[in-house]
Amino acid sequence: MTTLYLIRHGETPWNVEGRYQGQLDPPLNQNGRRQAQATAAQLAPLGFEAIYSSDLARAKQTAQVLANEIGLSLQLDPRLREINQGEWQGVLIGDIRARWPQDISGWENNPWQHHPPGGESLQQVQTRLFTAIDDIVTRHPQGQVAIFSHKLPIALLKIRYQGCPAHKIWSLLPANGAWEIFEINKTD
Numbered sequence: 001m002t003t004l005y006l007i008r009h010g011e012t013p014w015n016v017e018g019r020y021q022g023q024l025d026p027p028l029n030q031n032g033r034r035q036a037q038a039t040a041a042q043l044a045p046l047g048f049e050a051i052y053s054s055d056l057a058r059a060k061q062t063a064q065v066l067a068n069e070i071g072l073s074l075q076l077d078p079r080l081r082e083i084n085q086g087e088w089q090g091v092l093i094g095d096i097r098a099r100w101p102q103d104i105s106g107w108e109n110n111p112w113q114h115h116p117p118g119g120e121s122l123q124q125v126q127t128r129l130f131t132a133i134d135d136i137v138t139r140h141p142q143g144q145v146a147i148f149s150h151k152l153p154i155a156l157l158k159i160r161y162q163g164c165p166a167h168k169i170w171s172l173l174p175a176n177g178a179w180e181i182f183e184i185n186k187t188d
Helices: 013-017 031-047 057-070 094-100 100-109 123-141 149-160 166-172
Strands: 002-008 050-053 074-076 142-151 181-182
Touching: 002 123, 002 149, 013 074, 013 181, 031 050, 031 057, 050 057, 050 123, 057 074, 123 142, 123 149, 149 166, 149 181
Parallel strands: 002 142, 050 074, 050 142
Antiparallel strands: 002 181
């Protein structure tokens, strides 16, 4: 059995502003750096054999604190990235509502049938993410692994491994710096 700790990155200025980040790359803010330190302090004693992270700065910066604390190298994997939000990336939610009212309504009310204009669908994120997780589990069949990612990928993994209903995806989004623990058999 592989034990995965799925950790959401610390806070960024765009989280505070309500600006869609997607695959754009804002760094952590001061609070996000504090969250990364607190997360590392809590997780360091757990004995991880590997640390993986999305290659986006906010996840990488959060993960690097734990990697430095326990002396492991950080393994970056772009498949752990947040959803590509296309034309919405870098845009405030209020501006998205004003410029794309039908698209945002479809996305918020039926995200499995809609996606950001020019961006990824949940199914596309799921495919790349699940492949990454399956690869990690194969490499660490009996290990404990820390994985730093983003809110939608973690919500998708809660659906896969905890049996959460797919239509409840918006209620499954973790807070900045929060984590989930998944115990996975290679056959899951």
